[in-house]
Amino acid sequence: MVHFVGAGPGDPELITKKGARFLEEADVVIYAGSLVNPRLLDLCKNDAKIYNSASMTLDEVLEVIYDAEAHNFMTVRLHTGDPSLYGAIGEQMDALEKKGISYDVIPGVSSFLAAAASLKKEYTLPGVSQTVIITRQGKRTAVPEEESLKSLAAHKSTMCIFLSVHMIDDVVRELTVGGYDEDTPVAVVEKASWEDEKIIRGTLKTIGKEIKEAGITKTAMIVVSPCLESEYELSRLYAADFSHGFREAKK
Numbered sequence: 001m002v003h004f005v006g007a008g009p010g011d012p013e014l015i016t017k018k019g020a021r022f023l024e025e026a027d028v029v030i031y032a033g034s035l036v037n038p039r040l041l042d043l044c045k046n047d048a049k050i051y052n053s054a055s056m057t058l059d060e061v062l063e064v065i066y067d068a069e070a071h072n073f074m075t076v077r078l079h080t081g082d083p084s085l086y087g088a089i090g091e092q093m094d095a096l097e098k099k100g101i102s103y104d105v106i107p108g109v110s111s112f113l114a115a116a117a118s119l120k121k122e123y124t125l126p127g128v129s130q131t132v133i134i135t136r137q138g139k140r141t142a143v144p145e146e147e148s149l150k151s152l153a154a155h156k157s158t159m160c161i162f163l164s165v166h167m168i169d170d171v172v173r174e175l176t177v178g179g180y181d182e183d184t185p186v187a188v189v190e191k192a193s194w195e196d197e198k199i200i201r202g203t204l205k206t207i208g209k210e211i212k213e214a215g216i217t218k219t220a221m222i223v224v225s226p227c228l229e230s231e232y233e234l235s236r237l238y239a240a241d242f243s244h245g246f247r248e249a250k251k
Contacts (some may be wrong), residue, residue: 030050134160161224186207
């Protein structure tokens with residue numbers, strides 16, 4: 001059996017209990033070494049075979065899994081955050097299905113959620129934004145034109161931008177051309193939830209200069225949203241004059 005496990009954003013305590021249990025029981029662990037906190041490997045048993053996929057090709061990863069299956073070993077494929085977001089697990093799952101190998105996926109806490117926690121902000125403030133767009137700037141990995149930052153910016157919603165901090169000038173240019181005002185609040189969270197986490201706050205006008213001065217070039221989430229600094233309406237959910245299935249409105 002193969003378990004694709006979301007390691008969470010970095011803090012070892014943010015892996016799920018189920019993910020931690022599988023990691024403790026695994027005979028073979030293949031982890032995304034460029035992003036996964038190595039402290040999570042302390043959960044592995046002493047005789048577990050551990051591979052760092054940062055230096056491996058897809059074929060090499062699959063060969064390790066196939067060999068583990070041939071020996072009836074249990075494998076954990078440990079991905080950062082939640083494996084469904086920019087985890088490249090689709091091609092791995094397709095390959096396992098072709099071989100008739102059983103697998104499952106254990107979700108994890110994504111870095112865009114850890115960033116919100118670090119910022120102590122709500123992405124969906126009533127009257128400000130009720131939509132969160134998860135995306136990235138296109139470069140070596142292409143992005144469809146209709147999903148370009150310039151196109152998505154027209155919504156002026158909360159936007160969480162992965163894998164793009166090294167292209168911050170391009171990001172800012174596309175967002176402002178697309179519709180965001182240059183005074184729109186921006187926060188960059190480097191290594192959200194890690195012990196050496198760093199937060200830079202600014203606006204679309206200032207953020208490029210600020211993160212360059214901070215030396216941030218990777219492993220960072222860009223959050224663009226009026227929710228970062230805005231007046232907002234109180235939620236109707238807890239309003240005294242609002243009825244729902246569990247409470248009658250007070251008169």
